[in-house]
Amino acid sequence: MAAQRRDQAEPVPPWWDEQLRDLAATGGNDDPGVLTGWASREGLDRADALRAAVDVLALVESLPPIAVLRPPPGSTGAAIPRAAGTARSGSPMLDRVRALLAKAESTTFPAEAEALTGKAQELIARHSIDEALLAGGAERGDLPGGVRLSTDTPYAGAKALLVQEVAAANRCEAVWSDDLGFATVLGWPADLVAVEVLYTSLLVQATAAMLRGRAERRPGSGRRTKVWDESFLNAFALRIGERLRAATEAATEAAAEAADQAAVESDRLLPVLAARGEAVRERLETLFPGVTRHRLSVRDADGWSSGTSAADRAALDVGGGRKPRQVPGRPDRR
Known part of the structure; x- marks a missing residue:
């Protein structure tokens, strides 16, 4: 290479x-x-x-063929940085987000982790809105890009669900290729970077919380550890997704109010966001026609309850579960 x-x-x-x-x-x-x-x-x-x-x-x-997410070097459109699928990796905002998430990962105080992760999502959402308005005022003709995130074993389904939830909260779409061990996230550059950074941090937080919860289980409480872990991580992913989406919605409402107060065309914001969302969905349909839903089962109520509580303690505030999309033709393995 x-x-x-x-x-x-x-x-x-x-x-x-x-x-x-x-x-x-x-x-x-x-x-x-x-x-x-x-x-x-x-x-x-x-x-x-x-x-x-x-x-x-x-x-x-x-290897089986996979969707081409970015024009390869030497091809038409390859040199357009904003169409490549990643935002500026060294931006001050991103540095602040990484610093907040690093603290959230290292703290032993759940309330502090919640506040730090919530602040990180708030910064990300505001930055995404600024980027959307900036791009909406220019004729660029860009297409949404994409990134692939690892969902390797164990608990690949729960990791795919976490990708799906983080992507949805940041105006992206996700598709899980379970036999290839990754999820593909489609979206605009700043949003893709946000998903990648958040997913990496939340996976660390979820794993740490799972290990703590496993150690706190009552001796002889019954179900196998793997079943409990899987239920824990599924619940964590769904609850975190709810809280992330709430933070994004709050940031969007605040941006609209600020535009009103500044006598700016506030009616521009929602149409721009809607248009960008539609472009991402069209990109999804082009690259992954006929995607299916993959059903995840929960087989341990205690693990589910513990995972939900851990997510409540760890990161933001929200609702509404999703199932990860799956590439067509992949069997439902649960």
């Missing part, structure tokens, strides 16, 4: 270089030296390195 980047004609979209940096795959590798350099770093001899490379190529060739 680094060699491909070196040979790629400019301009290259910013997200390409960002992902290479995340993989520590930057540098001026020469084609003949890529495999040799990797083998040396990994302590492999040439035969093992070649075997690994062939195995990887065979795996890649066998």
Whole structure:
């Protein structure tokens, strides 16, 4: 990938270089030296390195096709940063959100975690509204982008549900590819970054709360740990989604009131948000026609109750559960 980047004609979209940096795959590798350099770093001899490379190529060739979320480098539209699907990763607002969520993850006080996560969602919602109004005043012709978030085992269904809830609260759509181990989130750049940051933090918070709740269970309370954990995480995801959506709705109402008081065209806000939401739904229908709903079952009432309580203590304030969408043709495994 680094060699491909070196040979790629400019301009290259910013997200390409960002992902290479995340993989520590930057540098001026020469084609003949890529495999040799990797083998040396990994302590492999040439035969093992070649075997690994062939195995990887065979795996890649066998993978099923997936939706193309962003124009690849060298193709039409690839160099448009705002259509690429990510917002500016180093913005001051995003730095503040990350700092708030880091504190929420580390605190041992549930009320503090709730306040910190709620403040983070409030900042995100306000920023999203500002971005929407800014984009609504320009003729750009952009399409919503997308990101993929891991929903690996264990409890992949609960993780997919958490992605769905966080996405819905931030005006995005989510589709779960359960056999591939990820959920695809579609939306506008600032909203996609928000979903990615929030999902990562809330997954940490949910896991920590689950482990604490598991330790507090009465000895001999019955159901298997896995069943309890799964019910806990499903309940956590639904309740967090409710609270996130409430924070977003409050921020939208506050923005509309502020526009009224400032004698600004407040009637612009809701149409702009509605138009952006419709564009995301159209993108969903284009990339994933005929998606289905995947039913999640709850088999432990105690786990469900504990998960709901943990979500109430951990992050925001809200209602309304959803089931994660699933790519057509994937069997319901529950």
